[in-house]
Amino acid sequence: MGALAGVRPRAVRSFRLDRRYLPVLGTLVVLVLMLAVGGGRYDGFVSGRVISNLFLNNAHLVVLAVGMTFVILTGGIDLSVGAVVALSGIVAAVSFQAGLPAAVVIPLVVLVGSVIGLLVGVMVHVFGVQPFVASLAAMFLARGLCYVLAPESVPIRDESFVALSSWSVQFGDGWRVTSAVVIALVTLAVAVWVLQRTRFGRTVYAIGGGEQSARLMGLPVARTTVLVYVVSGTCAGIGGLLFAMYSRSGYSLTGVGMELDAIAAVVIGGTLLTGGTGFVAGSLLGVLVLGLIQTIITFEGTLSSWWTRIVIGALVLVFVVLQRGLMGRRTT
Amino acid sequence: MHDNEAVVELRGITVEFPGVRALDGVDLTLRRGEVHALMGENGAGKSTLIKALTGVYTPTSGRVVVAGSPVAFTGPADAQASGVSTVYQEVNLAPNLTVAENIMLGNEPRRFGAIDVRAMRRRAAELLARLDVHVDPASSLGAHSLAVQQLVAICRALVVDCKVLVLDEPTSSLDAGEVEKLFTVMRTLRDDGVAILFVSHFLEQIYAISDRMTILRNGRLVGEYRTADLPRRELVHLMIGSSFEDLEKLGDAPRREQAAADGAEPLFQAVALGRKGSIRPFDLDVHAGEVVGLAGLLGSGRTELSRLLTGTDRADAGKVLLDGRPVRLATPRAALRRKIAYSSEDRKAEGLVGDLTVRENIVLALQADRGWLRRLPARTVDEIVDRYIAALDIRPANPAALVRNLSGGNQQKVLLARWLATAPRLLVLDEPTRGIDVGAKAEIQRLVAQLAADGMAVVFVSAELEEVLRLSHRVAVLRDRVKVGELVNSDDVHLGDVVDLIASGEAS
Structure with a gap:
């Protein structure tokens, strides 16, 4: 104790400064614990192959969670992303079937997401519709359009697209990075930069801190609110693309409930649903936690996969309660 | 003192809301290097006038001239771009961001499209230093006191070339030292040639800082005066108009008679009534036709006691007698059934x-x-x-x-x-006069006196001891959630006696 006394004031100060990072740190601790427990229980759990697959299988979810983080930071919610994933996958498959080149299809698919996001944003901002309701409407719209375009699963056989999706780099003992993982991580990096270092990003935080205040501070609240949904929609478009690369098809039932996974990942990643506090990096950790739960249950072998859902539910609950505690202390 | 050059001229401003005409043809002139006070009671139209100036509201008619050219601001951002910045009563900043960000947001220095965080903190630190505020620009705004947040809000106003600074009741939550600090800042800015519009309810502050004032009443312009030429009494008179005489009369109105003969049975009796963590068990009698005042400092348990009397909070000890018979007041609804009403603070x-x-x-x-x-x-x-x-x-x-x-x-x-x-037979009024203007206050006080004279039993809670003392026949004094005493009010009971009781916990 005596030896520690000298450094204590500094430690206390940095702890106070880092309070905003506490939830993210909590998620990181959970992730490390899960890895440790898994590694202790199963052979070959903490290996390049398992961790690479974690990223591979969840690349689309990472992108969705990134977009969702923007929306939730402003205090909104976007329920349409799962349906947009399906829609953009189908648009990709149908366009390829019609013989369009990948160079046209890929931007088109992302644009579909942006347009639906814009729609939600306009409904939320211009018509003052609750984000929940506006994005619910967009969800039904996108899902409905899926069936209009193609009720059955449509395979993707375009050569350049297949080539892109099967591109991967192997290194070390079982480590593998695919194009999807690269795209997801680049999206993440861009999102971190936008949120932390641009006016748009800081305005997103300010709106989450208090929309009325942001308005009185003279910040472009209207534009930012709309843009946030465009970002989320665009991310959903990219996510749809990644999912299409993963499944090499477009199917109208893809991504049912995926928006809820994205929201769960964001919440577990330490972003407050009331807005204003949270980090994109936390959402990445959230996605990894979700993926790891699945992996553990697969490794366990005897458990039904529905246990994944139960564990996720319990975890979300624990994190929300923890955040409440944190918020409570802040207000006093 | 010659007249400085006018920076802002509002002429004939009228603002209407559905069913209410908030402003009716009001003029306002702000001059370079002057602190201009905007005076009026609540509801006189001060806030509306400020919002009309800064573009939050669009006037139904009238014109706004800034630096010689007519303008129609579309909102606070637009106004700020033209050099008109506003700091509101409730600090309107983002507590989840850093001090530096709150100052610079929207005007951050950028390099290659990205915010240059280091330059931003440096610039924020310069502005904080100009106002002599010593906080770390990288710290989170929510971690600071309201006074510091207020000063940060002023820093924010100075980021752009600020010609006009509007301060809408910035002092209402500051202590004396903090107010002095704010005034120092205001004087510095004034000497730099900024025109300051200052709103405050405290006359002392107005006389300490302002050079000139514009008085509003009921949405109309009363006039513009030099502060030095207008005695306080005259100012109050201009602000409240005809109701001033009523206020003067009030002084002796409710004390006329000592109601409720001592022998009479009380209408309402609380016997050892209490609630854990809320207020220690107390006794209180209230007679018909009597005003019982509750005095005590903030947090002394005035509200807690009122809530127990009226079933708003459920008591866990003691009992309540109404007309001498025990009754259970489990909910406000039950209390209301027995004609006991509670008006919340x-x-x-x-x-x-x-x-x-x-x-x-x-x-x-x-x-x-x-x-x-x-x-x-x-x-x-x-x-x-x-x-x-x-x-x-x-x-x-x-x-x-x-x-x-x-x-x-x-x-x-x-x-x-x-x-x-x-x-109601018993009316419990918790701070009915808080945050309302002098005229309305006088009316409510007169009304309370009248109700008691007509036979209603009233429990009157107020943070203002003078008011409690003026209105009540008896005063129950609270301290630290304990009822420490009771005074029967008469002409020779003075404010000092109540203060002594609060301070010592014993009747002198």
């Missing part, structure tokens, strides 16, 4: 429904008491509403006006009307 959250009309708010309790299936006939409602609007002089005298558009004093009267409409 938090009229926005626990009193009025802002989105309902005056009429609906007034009959709310009466209707609830009848049950929702037996609607009050429209004619009865009209009669009741018209009677109370007239009796309490609620303005505007429009039953269809939305309560949230009314001034604080008028809102309080609507709330009072609601409880009076239930014809």
Whole structure:
């Protein structure tokens, strides 16, 4: 104790400064614990192959969670992303079937997401519709359009697209990075930069801190609110693309409930649903936690996969309660 | 003192809301290097005028001239770009961001499209230093006191070339030292040639800092005066107009008679009534026709006691006797059944429904008491509403006006009307005069005195000891959630006696 006394004031100060990072740190601790427990229980759990697959299988979810983080930071919610994933996958498959080149299809698919996001944003901002309701409407719209375009699963056989999706780099003992993982991580990096270092990003935080205040501070609240949904929609478009690369098809039932996974990942990643506090990096950790739960249950072998859902539910609950505690202390 | 050059000229500004004309042809001139006070009671139109200047509201008619050219700001951002910055009463910043970000947001130095965080913190630090505020620009704003946040808000106003600084009641939550600090900052800015518009309820502060003032009353311009030429008494007179005489009369009004002969049975008795963690068990008698005041400092348990009397909080010790018979007041509804009404201190959250009309708010309790299936006939409602609007002089005298558009004093009267409409035998008023202007305060005090004279038992809670002492026949004194004593009010009981009791906990 005596030896520690000298450094204590500094430690206390940095702890106070880092309070905003506490939830993210909590998620990181959970992730490390899960890895440790898994590694202790199963052979070959903490290996390049398992961790690479974690990223591979969840690349689309990472992108969705990134977009969702923007929306939730402003205090909104976007329920349409799962349906947009399906829609953009189908648009990709149908366009390829019609013989369009990948160079046209890929931007088109992302644009579909942006347009639906814009729609939600306009409904939320211009018509003052609750984000929940506006994005619910967009969800039904996108899902409905899926069936209009193609009720059955449509395979993707375009050569350049297949080539892109099967591109991967192997290194070390079982480590593998695919194009999807690269795209997801680049999206993440861009999102971190936008949120932390641009006016748009800081305005997103300010709106989450208090929309009325942001308005009185003279910040472009209207534009930012709309843009946030465009970002989320665009991310959903990219996510749809990644999912299409993963499944090499477009199917109208893809991504049912995926928006809820994205929201769960964001919440577990330490972003407050009331807005204003949270980090994109936390959402990445959230996605990894979700993926790891699945992996553990697969490794366990005897458990039904529905246990994944139960564990996720319990975890979300624990994190929300923890955040409440944190918020409570802040207000006093 | 010669007249400095005018930076802002508002001419004939009229602002209307549905059912309310908030401003009617008001002029305002702000000059370079002057502190200009905007004076008026609550509801006089001060906030509306500021919002008309900064583009939050668009005036129905009139013109705004800034630096010689007519403008029509579309919002605070637009106004700030033209050099008109505003700091509001409630600090409107983002507590989740850093001090530096709050100062610079929207004007951050950028490099290659990205915010240059280091340059931003440096610039913020310069501005903080200019105002002599010593906080770390990288710290989170929410971690600082309200006073510091207020000063940060002023820093924010200075980021752009600020010609006009509007301070809307910046001092209401600051202590004396903090106010002095703010004034130092204001003087510095004034000497730099900034025109400052200052709103405050504290006359002392107005006389300490302002060079000139514009007085508003009921949305109309009373006039513009040099502070040095206008004695305080005259200022108060101009602000409240005719009701001033009423206020003067009030001094001796309620003390006329000592009501309730000592031998008479009390209407209401609390015997060892208490609640854990809320207030220690206490005894309190209230007679018909008597005003019992509750005095004590903030947090002494005034509100907690009132809530126990009225069943708003459930007591876990003691009993309540009504007409000498024990009754159980488990809920406010049960209390209301027994004609005990409670008017909460938090009229926005626990009193009025802002989105309902005056009429609906007034009959709310009466209707609830009848049950929702037996609607009050429209004619009865009209009669009741018209009677109370007239009796309490609620303005505007429009039953269809939305309560949230009314001034604080008028809102309080609507709330009072609601409880009076239930014809209570015991009325508990928790801070009915807080945050309302002098004129409305006088009216409410007179009304309380009148109600007691008509035989109602009233428990009156106020943070202002003078007011409690002036109105009450008896004063119960609270300290640290314990009832420490009771004073029978007479001419030789003075403020000092109550203060002594609060301070010592023993009757002197």
